[in-house]
Amino acid sequence: MRCSTHPATSAPPPRPPPTRRPKGEMSAIPLHPTRIERLTAWLGEARLDCAVVFGADHVNHLAGYSRYFGGPAAVVVGDDGSRTLVVALDEAPIATEISSADEVVPYGVRGFGLDLDPLGSLIPVVAGLDVVATSHRIGVASELPGAEERFALAAASAELASAAGALARIRLRKDADELERIAAAYGLCWTAQAAVAEASVPGATEIGIFSAGEAAATLAAGTPIEFVGDLLSGPNAAEVCGPIRIPGTRPVAAGEGVVADLVARLNGYWGDTAETHPVSGAPEVVAAREALYGILKATAAKLVPGATGRDLFAELNACIRETFPGGEFPHHGGHGVGLGSFEDPHVIPADETPLEAGMVLAIEPGVYFPGRYGARVEEIFVVTEGGGVELREAFAGSGLPARPDLDPSRSVDA
Amino acid sequence: MRCSTHPATSAPPPRPPPTRRPKGEMSAIPLHPTRIERLTAWLGEARLDCAVVFGADHVNHLAGYSRYFGGPAAVVVGDDGSRTLVVALDEAPIATEISSADEVVPYGVRGFGLDLDPLGSLIPVVAGLDVVATSHRIGVASELPGAEERFALAAASAELASAAGALARIRLRKDADELERIAAAYGLCWTAQAAVAEASVPGATEIGIFSAGEAAATLAAGTPIEFVGDLLSGPNAAEVCGPIRIPGTRPVAAGEGVVADLVARLNGYWGDTAETHPVSGAPEVVAAREALYGILKATAAKLVPGATGRDLFAELNACIRETFPGGEFPHHGGHGVGLGSFEDPHVIPADETPLEAGMVLAIEPGVYFPGRYGARVEEIFVVTEGGGVELREAFAGSGLPARPDLDPSRSVDA
Numbered sequence: 001m002r003c004s005t006h007p008a009t010s011a012p013p014p015r016p017p018p019t020r021r022p023k024g025e026m027s028a029i030p031l032h033p034t035r036i037e038r039l040t041a042w043l044g045e046a047r048l049d050c051a052v053v054f055g056a057d058h059v060n061h062l063a064g065y066s067r068y069f070g071g072p073a074a075v076v077v078g079d080d081g082s083r084t085l086v087v088a089l090d091e092a093p094i095a096t097e098i099s100s101a102d103e104v105v106p107y108g109v110r111g112f113g114l115d116l117d118p119l120g121s122l123i124p125v126v127a128g129l130d131v132v133a134t135s136h137r138i139g140v141a142s143e144l145p146g147a148e149e150r151f152a153l154a155a156a157s158a159e160l161a162s163a164a165g166a167l168a169r170i171r172l173r174k175d176a177d178e179l180e181r182i183a184a185a186y187g188l189c190w191t192a193q194a195a196v197a198e199a200s201v202p203g204a205t206e207i208g209i210f211s212a213g214e215a216a217a218t219l220a221a222g223t224p225i226e227f228v229g230d231l232l233s234g235p236n237a238a239e240v241c242g243p244i245r246i247p248g249t250r251p252v253a254a255g256e257g258v259v260a261d262l263v264a265r266l267n268g269y270w271g272d273t274a275e276t277h278p279v280s281g282a283p284e285v286v287a288a289r290e291a292l293y294g295i296l297k298a299t300a301a302k303l304v305p306g307a308t309g310r311d312l313f314a315e316l317n318a319c320i321r322e323t324f325p326g327g328e329f330p331h332h333g334g335h336g337v338g339l340g341s342f343e344d345p346h347v348i349p350a351d352e353t354p355l356e357a358g359m360v361l362a363i364e365p366g367v368y369f370p371g372r373y374g375a376r377v378e379e380i381f382v383v384t385e386g387g388g389v390e391l392r393e394a395f396a397g398s399g400l401p402a403r404p405d406l407d408p409s410r411s412v413d414a
Numbered sequence: 415m416r417c418s419t420h421p422a423t424s425a426p427p428p429r430p431p432p433t434r435r436p437k438g439e440m441s442a443i444p445l446h447p448t449r450i451e452r453l454t455a456w457l458g459e460a461r462l463d464c465a466v467v468f469g470a471d472h473v474n475h476l477a478g479y480s481r482y483f484g485g486p487a488a489v490v491v492g493d494d495g496s497r498t499l500v501v502a503l504d505e506a507p508i509a510t511e512i513s514s515a516d517e518v519v520p521y522g523v524r525g526f527g528l529d530l531d532p533l534g535s536l537i538p539v540v541a542g543l544d545v546v547a548t549s550h551r552i553g554v555a556s557e558l559p560g561a562e563e564r565f566a567l568a569a570a571s572a573e574l575a576s577a578a579g580a581l582a583r584i585r586l587r588k589d590a591d592e593l594e595r596i597a598a599a600y601g602l603c604w605t606a607q608a609a610v611a612e613a614s615v616p617g618a619t620e621i622g623i624f625s626a627g628e629a630a631a632t633l634a635a636g637t638p639i640e641f642v643g644d645l646l647s648g649p650n651a652a653e654v655c656g657p658i659r660i661p662g663t664r665p666v667a668a669g670e671g672v673v674a675d676l677v678a679r680l681n682g683y684w685g686d687t688a689e690t691h692p693v694s695g696a697p698e699v700v701a702a703r704e705a706l707y708g709i710l711k712a713t714a715a716k717l718v719p720g721a722t723g724r725d726l727f728a729e730l731n732a733c734i735r736e737t738f739p740g741g742e743f744p745h746h747g748g749h750g751v752g753l754g755s756f757e758d759p760h761v762i763p764a765d766e767t768p769l770e771a772g773m774v775l776a777i778e779p780g781v782y783f784p785g786r787y788g789a790r791v792e793e794i795f796v797v798t799e800g801g802g803v804e805l806r807e808a809f810a811g812s813g814l815p816a817r818p819d820l821d822p823s824r825s826v827d828a
Contacts, residue, residue: 112746207637218624224661
């Protein structure tokens with residue numbers, strides 16, 4: 001296969017200038033039936049009267065409710081699309097304020113940590129809702145261990161069917177409000193990358209640089225976030241990631257690269273990024289990063305409906321191996337992002353699922369030279385008929401964090 | 415019931431000076447058979463030939479192996495106590511280096527994120543181990559969804575029994591190496607509390623103070639940690655915690671209190687702390703904090719074998735209500751800490767489990783005045799015949815972070 005991107009020694013393709021659009025308007029992102037419409041369509045096809053789902057991601061997906069330290073919760077979706085959110089009593093006021101559910105119903109008693117079996121209170125309340133009690137056939141899905149089995153006992157007169165597969169398929173395509181949440185988390189990752197770029201100076205430690213990124217993202221969010229990542233420097237960066245090598249107290253030196261793969265969750269949706277930052281000039285690392293960025297853009301252009309992770313991986317992998325003789329590429333080429341930070345679809349040889357418009361994928365080519373250095377870049381795209389639309393560009397002008405200046409040649413002349 | 419601690423207006427009891435002991439020696443902590451000895455004793459009683467466990471906490475508990483971003487893993491414990499750790503191929507070298515297993519066996523192929531069903535590689539390797547393949551009766555426990563069912567198919571010729579209950583009981587008592595890990599995480603929490611004390615100045619935001627604590631703990635760890643917490647100021651602090659009120663961009667003011675409940679995980683074990691920090695003098699908050707600290711110490715003295723969470727809660731609750739007429743106390747009085755940050759036993763009305771020596775509990779009295787302020791303190795103790803031993807005191811002189819100066823009268827005169 002012919003690698004159509006730039007070799008490591010050429011200049012990177014110029015980044016397109018961001019297009020300014022009115023706040024909140026997204027560019028070139030297709031509309032499809034909303035997830036509630038898709039769910040009620042499925043309920044109809046499967047001849048189900050309602051869907052009952054348990055667990056934080058399901059509740060966030062179907063009722064837009066996500067909470068730091070929330071108790072077990074459930075959502076019931078009627079075949080007319082009406083949504084009832086069931087939350088712990090103490091959460092009912094905030095759930096009423098921030099969720100998109102039509103109704104919020106509390107369970108349990110006041111107080112935190114006093115009841116070791118909150119499911120014992122949650123499940124009877126769910127089973128007792130009119131919409132549930134009058135249903136003959138119910139679709140059920142749960143992320144809470146044991147909830148499905150206990151609900152089956154509480155709703156013994158109804159026939160139950162699994163809604164897990166249907167919901168997994170529905171989650172693959174993101175609605176506009178979900179894209180906005182993913183973009184917000186993605187923006188925090190780029191805020192962190194800007195802080196990492198700033199902190200990547202000779203003598204700084206890996207963990208110090210990591211912490212600077214985490215603090216910047218947290219302060220930008222204005223609320224605690226989940227933040228995880230790889231941050232490896234110099235020859236460590238050739239060892240790719242967490243299972244093998246974890247950010248530590250190694251001080252970085254001039255001429256080295258810092259690979260930062262930063263992942264953040266805000267309001268229950270994830271963002272994911274990778275950048276390779278030079279420390280006071282690192283021409284070899286900068287050139288590798290530029291070539292990888294070209295491969296990233298070439299792959300992104302192929303994010304169209306019908307493409308598969310298998311084919312995308314084959315092309316991306318071939319380009320990396322052609323561009324970097326002797327370099328290793330021992331990981332996937334990307335993955336879905338949404339309620340999960342590493343979800344379907346995947347850019348790997350084994351994924352033959354055809355992409356659909358509205359899917360969201362991170363693309364992340366990398367290359368690793370053992371004992372010398374590693375480089376990786378990563379951006380997130382929405383699948384459209386015209387190819388992947390980078391998520392910051394999709395929301396350009398909407399008030400989300402702007403693309404920060406992360407030109408890796410920045411510090412070469414510094 | 416008579417409340418034997420100090421009223422809110424009195425001075426707090428003086429803190430005992432730390433006793434210096436040789437590095438690594440613990441004071442007054444009882445020895446019991448190690449968890450591997452207790453597990454093999456149970457295997458003998460239950461006439462099982464080995465135990466097969468899946469999942470990160472089980473693996474850390476029985477083989478001392480914890481990894482940021484680790485793949486699915488398993489441990490097999492023979493009836494002689496021998497331990498075989500099974501990890502993803504890329505993790506085998508680091509697992510051999512850092513785990514306490516007798517043998518490390520790899521599964522799968524090189525690379526990250528390429529295999530969407532690593533259990534499909536892990537389970538045959540586990541089932542094929544000599545110790546497993548020659549076992550007639552096997553105890554099984556899993557934290558990985560589906561692993562137990564799939565193992566049952568792979569080991570179809572053996573009779574399987576659940577080891578989940580036995581392992582849950584074994585986890586209640588901590589061995590010396592586990593106490594050391596909990597103490598290390600607990601030390602990070604106190605490092606974060608010291609940073610929070612420093613940052614709690616007029617005009618600082620809740621999220622800024624939270625972030626300062628997180629950064630201090632991360633830098634002290636020298637590696638990424640899991641860090642969660644409540645940090646609420648002024649009247650917000652009366653709303654107790656996460657489901658209702660989350661740290662935000664509220665600036666704190668002189669005369670207010672900052673309640674910081676900070677929880678950190680290092681090497682797979684958790685620490686947990688709470689403190690109430692005054693902002694430039696807050697006499698009412700300081701007095702409440704001092705009275706709560708007296709109640710904390712009185713409760714800790716009762717952490718002896720045979721005591722129950724029910725009785726401890728009753729006394730702690732009565733003391734809070736007697737000391738603070740009109741104040742609310744809508745949460746538990748404490749909980750176990752170890753591989754979980756909120757595990758058995760619990761200081762709540764419903765927990766009648768008799769405590770045993772070697773159990774580890776956080777005790778956390780609080781009081782909340784809606785619209786005005788809240789206060790909470792929390793320390794971790796090991797249950798001993800002589801009462802609870804505070805974890806920093808147990809490890810005094812061992813190189814763990816010393817008790818920081820968090821005297822809340824500190825900033826009154828500043």
